[in-house]
Amino acid sequence: MAVRAFFQEHRRALLLIGVLLIISPLFGVIGAELVGYHEPLDVAAEAIGLEEAGIWSGLLPDYTVPGLPEDWAGLSVGYIISGIVGIAIILAIGLAVRALLTKG
Amino acid sequence: MHIPDGFLDPVTAGVCYIVMLVFTAYAIYRSRAAFKPEVITLASLLAAAIFAAQMLNWPLPGGTSLHMVGGALAGILLNPWLGELVLFVVLLVQCLVFGDGGITALGANVLNMGIIDVLVGYFLFVLLVKGREAKRPFRLLGAFLGGWLGITLAGVACGLEIGYSPAFPYGISITVPVMGLWHLALGVIEGIITALVVEYLAARAPSLIMSVKLPEVS
Numbered sequence: 001m002a003v004r005a006f007f008q009e010h011r012r013a014l015l016l017i018g019v020l021l022i023i024s025p026l027f028g029v030i031g032a033e034l035v036g037y038h039e040p041l042d043v044a045a046e047a048i049g050l051e052e053a054g055i056w057s058g059l060l061p062d063y064t065v066p067g068l069p070e071d072w073a074g075l076s077v078g079y080i081i082s083g084i085v086g087i088a089i090i091l092a093i094g095l096a097v098r099a100l101l102t103k104g
Numbered sequence: 105m106h107i108p109d110g111f112l113d114p115v116t117a118g119v120c121y122i123v124m125l126v127f128t129a130y131a132i133y134r135s136r137a138a139f140k141p142e143v144i145t146l147a148s149l150l151a152a153a154i155f156a157a158q159m160l161n162w163p164l165p166g167g168t169s170l171h172m173v174g175g176a177l178a179g180i181l182l183n184p185w186l187g188e189l190v191l192f193v194v195l196l197v198q199c200l201v202f203g204d205g206g207i208t209a210l211g212a213n214v215l216n217m218g219i220i221d222v223l224v225g226y227f228l229f230v231l232l233v234k235g236r237e238a239k240r241p242f243r244l245l246g247a248f249l250g251g252w253l254g255i256t257l258a259g260v261a262c263g264l265e266i267g268y269s270p271a272f273p274y275g276i277s278i279t280v281p282v283m284g285l286w287h288l289a290l291g292v293i294e295g296i297i298t299a300l301v302v303e304y305l306a307a308r309a310p311s312l313i314m315s316v317k318l319p320e321v322s
Contacts, residue, residue, distance in 0.1 A: 006145070013149045020156035027171075031163035038167050040286030041105055044263060044279040048272075053110030058203030063159065082202060083159055087152045089197050094148020101139045 006095065021083040025076035028063065033072065060085060105173065105255075105262050105287075106198065106213055109206030113269035120265065121211030127219055128192055131185040138186060146312065150178060151190045155197065162293060170290040175217045176225020176254035177298045180247055180315050181305070184226045191218030212265045216258040224257050225250035225298070226315055233316050243306055243318075244299045251298025252291045259287030 007014060045051075060066075065078035112120075154174035161171045174194075178187035195213050198204040205213045225247075232246030233239075260280055267279030302313065310318035 010145070010149055013153065017149075017153050017156045020153070020160065024156065024159040027160040027163065032161055032169065035163040035169065036167050037161055037163065037169050039105065039169060040259065040283055040290070041107065041262065041266070043168065043286065044282040045111060045266060047278045047282060048267065048275045050111045050266060052108045053206075055109040056200075056203060056207050058199075059201050061203045063202055063204070079159070083156060086155050086197055086201060089201065090152045090155055090193060091148055093193055093197075094144060094151065097139075098141050098144040098148070101144065102141050 003095065017087060021080055021087070024083055025079045029075045029079050030072055105216060105259060106195075106205035107209035107216075107262065107266060109208045111206070111266045112209055112212060113271075114208075115270065116265050116268060117208045117211060119211075120209075120215050123219070124192075124211040124214040127188060128214070131188045131192075134185040135189065138183075143182075143186070143314075147182060147186055147190050150181060151193050154178065154190065155194050157297075158194070158198075162290070164290065168286060168290070170287070170293070172294060172297060173217050173221055173255050173258065175221025175258065176229075176247075176250040176294070177301060179222035179224075179226030179254075180229045180250055180298070180302055181312060182314050184223050186314075187222040187226065188214075188218045191222060212262070216261045216265075220261050221254040221258040224254035228253060229302075230315055237316055238319050240303070240306075244303055247302035248295040248299040250295075252288075252295030254298075255291040255294045256284065256287045259283040259291070 060078075060082045063079050063082035064070075064075060065081050068074040068078045154172075154177070157172040157174055159171070161169045163169045175187065175191050178190045181187070182190065192214055195205060195210065195218060199207060199210050199213070228250040229246040232242050232249070236242040260283060263280035263283030264276055267276035269275065305312050306318050307321065310320060
């Protein structure tokens, strides 16, 4: 099956993505907590008084899984799950496009 | 650098959406010939890797953080058209599934990270490397400058977009320097990562870099 061959053929690239995913909570949850995550965009927006308008917060808002505990462990697990979901969707889109176009 | 809903003037948001739609349609048109199974596979894996890399925020002492954008890398590895399509898919999924970047701001986010960053990365790399494909220092410098200045100019564009509104056009005198200077400083990391990834591939799998024709590994 195409999906299985895909995983076998691209083991190294997928391994790299997996490693990024596993260490991601260190940066995205724990590190952000330690130093207070604050992007230049937040700095600029604050300086001229821009405010976010909540129109759509997503199915997994800000890479969290609703229902998981909101401590660092729960947030870290939610962050990894979010990453897996995002990567699965992106690869599914790619494989779907590939299947569509190669069938001609 | 993902602009949320509420930061943009409606006209700015609309103009950016038009730019996104036109560029993306043209990118699909220009990529027709490149839509081969192996290229689509490579682009999908790159999209997944960029998505994962964007989840790693570099928390820096002093409290201002940044994460990898990867637009320049996509432009260098593929070409501006496929690179934009890769970033477009990443930004669309981030926006719809994770609320990372507003729906009304998708056009602006694609313009900054998917078009400007990709184009700057591509052109700087090609400028420095074309004709000197075998020279390692030029490859490193081209990829470094592409990654660094790509994210910096994307930051400047982001500053222009959020700072400008017809009612208060002077916001840009604050937002552009803030965005430009922070990204100029923190973007060095993006430049280093871009250079390392490009050089790694140039040394091991040069055929994966499509923007220039690198010599095969002997």
